Amino acid sequence: MAFGSGERVVFVHGTDSFGAAAWPHQHRLAGRFDCLFLRRHGFDLQAEPLPTDFDEDARIVGGHLGAGAHVVAHAQGAVAAMMAAVEHPDKVHSLTLFEPACLSLTADLPATRAYRQRLEPLFAARGELTDEEYQREFVRLVVGAEALPLATAADRAQAKRARLQAPPWNAPLHIVPGLPTLVVTGGWEPLYEEVAHYLAGTGAIHRHAGGDHRPQDSDGGHALLEAFLARKALPD
CATH class of the missing domain: 3.40.50.1820 (Alpha/Beta hydrolase fold, catalytic domain)
Structure with a gap:
């Protein structure tokens, strides 16, 4: 646009x-x-x-x-x-x-290294998780909060998109x-x-x-x- x-x-x-x-x-x-x-x-x-x-x-x-x-x-x-x-x-x-x-x-600096160590297991397992399971764990690991329910089609699409995102450190x-x-x-x-x-x-x-x-x-x-x-x- x-x-x-x-x-x-x-x-x-x-x-x-x-x-x-x-x-x-x-x-x-x-x-x-x-x-x-x-x-x-x-x-x-x-x-x-x-x-x-x-x-x-x-x-x-x-x-x-x-x-x-x-x-x-x-x-x-x-x-x-x-x-x-x-x-x-x-x-x-x-x-x-x-x-x-x-x-x-x-990738080798302290904050990024800690972030990677926290998230890499989740990225490795994402193929075995549902979109909702992935979102719930991602939100918990990143912000320490509980993810909101996927109430709408837009919410569900966003959760699926998030699960498909590649690790930015790659x-x-x-x-x-x-x-x-x-x-x-x-x-x-x-x-x-x-x-x-x-x-x-x-x-x-x-x-x-x-x-x-x-x-x-x-x-x-x-x-x-x-x-x-x-x-x-x-x-x-």
């Missing part, structure tokens, strides 16, 4: 909502930019969910860059964004990554030297702070905003994105 005119901005969602629905606060950019809100491989309201395909996700992003674009991504969408930047360094003008799940970059990621990159985290989870710290060490700008795992939904997170796209100095 595309809106607006001006410089192109390609938005790449995470694993919950997708398309334009994943970026409710960013619609306001459409008056100044040519905004494209993508759907990654296997994310469709009508079709059955499909397993993660990192390469296909990167092809989807690459196929929407046009003559060149800024790419904005959330969580696992950051994997596709970074892979597309490697494939099309002349077409990706900048990256903005909200809570990037680029765990293959930090993604083939590389850094694009010199590419202007902003990383925005919510400051709530050491895992994402570790990824952000790693990326900052390669030249990215790292800033905190509210909104926990969705800092793009906070006023501060959206303001950072607007300033970065406008090439303005960012507040500390």
Whole structure:
């Protein structure tokens, strides 16, 4: 889905909502930019969910860059964004990554290693679990809470999609030297702070905003994105 005119901005969602629905606060950019809100491989309201395909996700992003674009991504969408930047360094003008799940970059660092140790048995067993069983265990392991019942068809599709997601630490990621990159985290989870710290060490700008795992939904997170796209100095 595309809106607006001006410089192109390609938005790449995470694993919950997708398309334009994943970026409710960013619609306001459409008056100044040519905004494209993508759907990654296997994310469709009508079709059955499909397993993660990192390469296909990167092809989807690459196929929407046009003559060149800024790419904005959330969580696992950051994997596709970074892979597309490697494939099309002349077409990706900048990256903005909200809570990037680029765990293959930090696989041997403490927070990521602990996360992997917690989740790897569940990923290994997911073929033997129902979608509801997988969701219940995933929520317990990640946030220490009880998963909500799968009350609607959309809930059931989302649970199936979640079970089919590949471990993000297996993604083939590389850094694009010199590419202007902003990383925005919510400051709530050491895992994402570790990824952000790693990326900052390669030249990215790292800033905190509210909104926990969705800092793009906070006023501060959206303001950072607007300033970065406008090439303005960012507040500390």
